Amino acid sequence: MVERKKLGVKFAADDAPPPALKKKGRGWEISEKRLDTLHGQAREMRRHSSEAHKALAARFAKADLGRHKFTRHAVVGSAIVDFNCHSLGMAIAIDEDGANETIARRRDKSLESVGVRVMRIKAADILENMDAVLQRITAGMRLRIADKEDAARAHRDANPRQNYARPNRRKPDNA
Secondary structure (H helix, E strand, C coil), X not given: CCCCCCCCCCCCXXXXXXXXXXXXXXXXXXXXXXXXXXXXXXXXXXXXXXXXXXXXXXXXXXCCCCCCCCEEEEEECCEEEEEEECCCCEEEEEEXXXXXXXXXXXXXXXXXXXXXXXXXXXXXXXXXXHHHHHHHHHHHXXXXXXXXXXXXXXXXXXXXXXXXXXXXXXXXXXX
């Protein structure tokens, strides 16, 4: 009789250093070929967008979001998100009718594990009540900005000896 192998869970030691970023795939463990395929799929999705995508993209183009920008059908790691704001670490996923929910949930969980917060919005809500959707997105952006500020404050408090002043970018007077 053949003995079956069993799956086991290995627990990482508490003092183990975090894994180093890989050189390939812009820091993600993705091959260049897979990354090129993802970018090709995203390009194709931008060319053939749904009405909800087009409507939300048009509103983002008109809106003044300050230094924040939402990119349509962006590649984040090994996933393609509908809209991505890199500076906030925020993604917007539009739920179309007939989409596979388990795959979407798994993708959202993997994005959350690397610090990208995913907001799910139904396509029907975008087409029917754009103002409420924009208010929800704005509230999510404010939350992410507050989270980023809290994280920066905690980092400064944990590392008091570092100099956080911005370097002087002016040229010296005698130059």
